[in-house]
Amino acid sequence: QVTTFLDESAANDQTHTYTIQAVTAVGNSSNGNTTQAAPGTAKVPTAPTVGAPSPGDTVSLAPTLIVNNAVPVPGDTSRATLRYAFQLSSESDFATLTASITDVTSGDPGNPTHWQVADMGRPGVTILEDGTTYWWRARADDGDFSGDWSAGGTFVASTSQPTGITLAAFSAASVRGKVTIDWRMGGGQEGSGFHVLRSLTATGGFERISTEIITADEEGYTYLDRDVRSNVKYHYMLESVTTGERFGPLAVRVDPPGQFSLSQNAPNPFNPTTSIRYELPNTVQVTLKVYNLLGQEVRLLVNARQEAGFHTIIWNGRNVAGRSVSSGVYFYRIEAGEFTKAKRMLLLK
Structure with missing residues (x-):
């Protein structure tokens, strides 16, 4: 059995000495080996910085929170992969949390690290209140240690901002060496522009592949991905330009030709x-x-x-x-x- 102890009172950049003492049920004790450690801010991931929304922005009741990535500990490749935690509260000291999430995949320039505030157990149900100011923050974890929280961001949730785009259809198909992606919005909704994101896995690494905002025609929305290879499975997501919401992923394998x-x-x-x-x-x-x-x-x-x-x-x-x-x-x-x-x-x- 492995026993661990976390010293949260240790001061950064100072050497601390630790000794483990074993005590029996009758009070006999013995000391183990002595070890030293010098914690420091350079030995954990840096704090991410707030990307969007900007402080004080008025957003929808289901906003997408975006951070600029933290920097991992240099020189240690085993700790180079970061995952993120987000916290949201109506109190500036985060004494009570309105919502939170952990284990968010690190993003990239085409698909930055983000979290859409929503109740995943109740799709379509918002957890924010109209007219309320919220504070939010994020931090990175490298599998060994968590870094510092980011400076708190703020926003005001409002029903005046668009939220909750729904799709009536979303499909992707392999057609003669290309992937055709088609989707339609639900009835009664204002039009929205979209971007298409793509990855080789369903769990992350999505990058924007559309160079211009995609708008609808009479039949709906269509995007043709020509830069694909046969026998490869691709995963696609849609991103609303209006609300920042993402839909998907949807997977499709590019079929090889049936004949020469x-x-x-x-x-x-x-x-x-x-x-x-x-x-x-x-x-x-x-x-x-x-x-x-x-x-x-x-x-x-x-x-x-x-x-x-x-x-x-x-x-x-x-x-x-x-x-x-x-x-x-x-x-x-x-x-x-x-x-x-x-x-x-x-x-x-």
């Missing part, structure tokens, strides 16, 4: 560049060459063993010597395992 294929180049006709797309259902050696009307090889575009998936190569209209070729009809031909196919294309200058 070679698509028509695009654009066609072209000048000076064109894209050639091909699909591989499994890993094979691939060669893709461009020929002129005389059957002479003009350019070797691909000569490599490639994974299953959807591939695109660009031809810039130049030959193997790097010179621009003349206008005319050219052929491109692929060999992938036992699969071969050729198509024609037209360069017009």
